[in-house]
Amino acid sequence: MLVCNLKGNTLFLLLLATTVLIFPMIPGKTQADSAQDLAQAVQNPVASLITVPFQNNIGFGAGPDDDVINILNIQPVIPVKIGNWNIINRLIMPLIYLPETRIELPVQPGEQSEVLTFNSEFGVGDINYTSFLSPAQPGKVIWGIGPSFNFNTATDDHLGSGKWSAGPSVVILTQPSPWTIGVLARQLWSFAGDDGRSGVSQFLMQPFLAYQLGDGWALSSAPIMTSNWNADGGNGWTVPLGGGVNRVFTLGKQPLNASVQAYYNVERPKFAPEWTLRLQLNLLFPK
Secondary structure, rough: OOOOOOHHHHHHHHHHHHHHHHHOOOOOOOOOOHHHHHHOOOOOOOOEEEEEEEEEEEEEEEEEOOEEEEEEEEOOEEEEOOOOEEEEEEEEEEEEEEOOOOEEEOOOOOOOOEEEEEOOEEOOOOEEEEEEEEEEEOOOOEEEEEEEEEEEOOOOOOOOOEEEEEEEEEEEEEEEOOOOEEEEEEEEEEEOOOOOOOOOEEEEEEEEEEEEEEEEEEEOOOOEEEEOOOOOOOOEEEEEEEEEEEEEEEEEEEEEEEEEEEEEEEEEOOOOOOOOEEEEEEEOOOO
16 A cells, blocks of 8 residues: 555655644743754764654656656664763664556667566565664764665565675765765675675765754755675666755744755766655753
């Protein structure tokens, strides 16, 4: 039913994002100054702040027929303080929808064309877990470093790599008010899994930039750039450019952060989406 109602769900998410962005700040325990502090904290991937983001990515112009794909990332972040250090636990569980795809194979002149058909799929992709070790009392330069793991949890071969992967991850940023400037990067290599699937050597880099406008509003950009080092024929890199707006507000007593961003892929593998609309809603649990 979820797959069949993809267009309806997309419209609902658009309406939800529009509503929360224009929703007036509701008086409560989060006053204007604390809202601004939260707005700054949500831009920091290693902040001592429990968050539960729901990030929906709608990819347009995918496949040979310019289809729409949908990836909902549920990605809780739970920091744990140990002495003078924070361990930031980040989990990303993707729920992926891929439409039915028909690919016509190239043939010699005079031969009958052959078409491959891939049924639509909906399910869980490969789950990622990253743990950052970061100073509990950072200086002007904030950093975190630790391992990252991709688990072979995909419910269908088309939704995951079929491999178990691991590698290092690092984040570094600075927050000279009203700016946040930083970058997150990781490299994964496969070490186990289906011998019939290609090995994983994937690089991910996410530069992020935000400018606080006040009253919980911010302009932000956080494109996710990836490279498959094992790909050939110019199909390795995905390089999006874009950005959007986000706002911290309260609904009752619950602090939330909502954002709308759009990215165009200036470099992309064959059949990858041309551009992506990212709608995100974060549940915030400040101490």
